[in-house]
Amino acid sequence: MTWTTRPRSELSGLAAITVGKGPRVLLLHGVGLRAESWGAQLESIRAAHHVIAPDLPGHGHSPALGNSQPDLADYTTTLAKLLSSPTIVIGHSFGALLALTLAAHHPEKVSSVVALNAIFRRSPAAKTAVQTRLANLQETATSDPTDTLTRWFGTQDSAARRACHTWLMQANPRGYKAAYSVFAHEDGPSDSTLHRVRCPAFFVTGSEEPNSTPTMSHQMAQMVPQGEAVVIAGAAHMMPMTHATALDPVLHRALKAGLCQ
Numbered sequence: 001m002t003w004t005t006r007p008r009s010e011l012s013g014l015a016a017i018t019v020g021k022g023p024r025v026l027l028l029h030g031v032g033l034r035a036e037s038w039g040a041q042l043e044s045i046r047a048a049h050h051v052i053a054p055d056l057p058g059h060g061h062s063p064a065l066g067n068s069q070p071d072l073a074d075y076t077t078t079l080a081k082l083l084s085s086p087t088i089v090i091g092h093s094f095g096a097l098l099a100l101t102l103a104a105h106h107p108e109k110v111s112s113v114v115a116l117n118a119i120f121r122r123s124p125a126a127k128t129a130v131q132t133r134l135a136n137l138q139e140t141a142t143s144d145p146t147d148t149l150t151r152w153f154g155t156q157d158s159a160a161r162r163a164c165h166t167w168l169m170q171a172n173p174r175g176y177k178a179a180y181s182v183f184a185h186e187d188g189p190s191d192s193t194l195h196r197v198r199c200p201a202f203f204v205t206g207s208e209e210p211n212s213t214p215t216m217s218h219q220m221a222q223m224v225p226q227g228e229a230v231v232i233a234g235a236a237h238m239m240p241m242t243h244a245t246a247l248d249p250v251l252h253r254a255l256k257a258g259l260c261q
Helices: 035-045 072-080 094-105 124-135 146-153 159-170 173-185 191-196 214-222 244-259
Strands: 009-011 014-019 024-028 050-054 087-092 110-116 201-206 227-232
Touching: 014 035, 024 035, 024 094, 035 050, 035 159, 035 244, 072 094, 072 173, 087 094, 087 244, 094 110, 094 173, 094 191, 110 244, 124 173, 146 159, 201 214, 201 244, 214 227, 227 244
Parallel strands: 024 050, 024 087, 087 110, 110 201, 201 227
Antiparallel strands: 009 014, 014 050
């Protein structure tokens, strides 16, 4: 699969790829990425759904938030403007945190939610590592993405790795740091957020994921009335890009569950 640049539409102040017709699906990418990271899912879902994949604020072609130090609420308030009708929301990494927060605070507009590679209650070592990475980010210069890519893909070359390298090198440093700051300071969805998620919720991660671990997904699923944890064998952090075929059945179950609400 190749992840080529796609045309955007302007939706509620954000640049977004929009394809297909039918029930609405919102795809939220992770820090430093852009809407094209959902390339496989855009193709597999578009046949029966209206799919919206925005560039998050300060990413891709979307402008940064006006607040110089935005918090989680600033991001979710902006994204909630895209929820004009009941929507199935799928998020990856930071996007998973945003998706769960939207489901908790806008229950009438989120019919089902999928949290891919979501973090929850990091270990002390993981907290230290993410804070160290945040401290090394600059707002005026692009950081060397080698360490990030190694965490995501290991050292093996692949089309997915090369695509992410390009996106990280092209990322707006200010937008990247603003989003990463929220991601680093949040410890995943709060208990109260999870308890407020009443729609079907799927928590999906990879068996080889060292940071958004299978244990985390199981813990979150147990706190949601209609929660389910799924672990994709052999997958790690960039599961939507590297294991799209294995992920498809889970996503289609979530799409079906959303239509039943």
